[in-house]
Amino acid sequence: MSEKIKVDQLTKVFFKHKEQVMALKDINFSIEDGEFICILGPSGCGKTTLLRILAGLETPSSGHYDIQAKGQERPLQSMVFQEQGVIPWMTVEENVSLGLRMRHAPRKIIKERTSMYLKKVGLTPYKDLFPKELSGGMKQRVSIARAFANDPEILLMDEPFAALDEQNKFILQEELLSIWEETKKTVIFITHSIDEAILLSDRIFLMTSQPGTIKEEVKIDLPRPRQMKKVRSDPKSADVFLKIWNHLQTEVQESRIKHER
Numbered sequence: 001m002s003e004k005i006k007v008d009q010l011t012k013v014f015f016k017h018k019e020q021v022m023a024l025k026d027i028n029f030s031i032e033d034g035e036f037i038c039i040l041g042p043s044g045c046g047k048t049t050l051l052r053i054l055a056g057l058e059t060p061s062s063g064h065y066d067i068q069a070k071g072q073e074r075p076l077q078s079m080v081f082q083e084q085g086v087i088p089w090m091t092v093e094e095n096v097s098l099g100l101r102m103r104h105a106p107r108k109i110i111k112e113r114t115s116m117y118l119k120k121v122g123l124t125p126y127k128d129l130f131p132k133e134l135s136g137g138m139k140q141r142v143s144i145a146r147a148f149a150n151d152p153e154i155l156l157m158d159e160p161f162a163a164l165d166e167q168n169k170f171i172l173q174e175e176l177l178s179i180w181e182e183t184k185k186t187v188i189f190i191t192h193s194i195d196e197a198i199l200l201s202d203r204i205f206l207m208t209s210q211p212g213t214i215k216e217e218v219k220i221d222l223p224r225p226r227q228m229k230k231v232r233s234d235p236k237s238a239d240v241f242l243k244i245w246n247h248l249q250t251e252v253q254e255s256r257i258k259h260e261r
């Protein structure tokens, strides 16, 4: 495997009402091509800021990052958000093909790739509907299909399932895993759910409360392909769950103490 993302001494300081907020401090990591990484940490520790920097939406205050590109014609990254990722005046099909159309991909490729991903997420019968006619789960399927159809070098996902009910969440998590197994894209996925992180990840990056640093990387050695049922009943995952739970408890408490000072 080759290195896909390298982050070196990344720091981000925001200025808020003349005060400095250090959101990220000395972040360092390396991610291999095709790895699935989840980032877990207390609220406000800088997870979204880190993702926004990697998406090119925010500039680091110091340090740098590098994303290895394989082909010049592919976008560097696609992002999937928690909500509002779909464009209301476009049909499901137009939403999924948006990235490909914007970069003027050949018509045949647009057609093939769009219909392949519509099929993978079970949306072919709904391709002519508009987002307002879809459930929350269906909208997130549209966002995921669009991100993969776009064929980016890396995928950045910011709590994409946080607003869904449990049942829909489980179904979408397994659908995402199945598409990822086929495409082997490099994914960075932010979540607040320990179960979700254990199900999806090759490694989990645990962040500290503000300023956000990466305190530990936890390797998830469970066999793939994974299903929630099997993962939950594996004693190894119970141990990992407790370890991460304890980390988060400590960080949340520390964050409270810092804010009370």
Ligand SMILES: Nc1ncnc2c1ncn2[C@@H]1O[C@H](COP(=O)(O)OP(=O)(O)OP(=O)(O)O)[C@@H](O)[C@H]1O
Binding pocket: 014, 015, 016, 021, 022, 023, 041, 042, 043, 044, 045, 046, 047, 048, 049, 050, 210
């Ligand atoms: N544009 C901005 N201007 C000023 N401060 C900001 C800005 N964006 C983020 N911050 C601050 O940086 C810190 C990290 O925010 P960020 O949204 O990255 O955290 P997070 O870990 O994603 O939080 P959550 O889990 O609640 O979504 C917070 O203190 C936030 O208030």
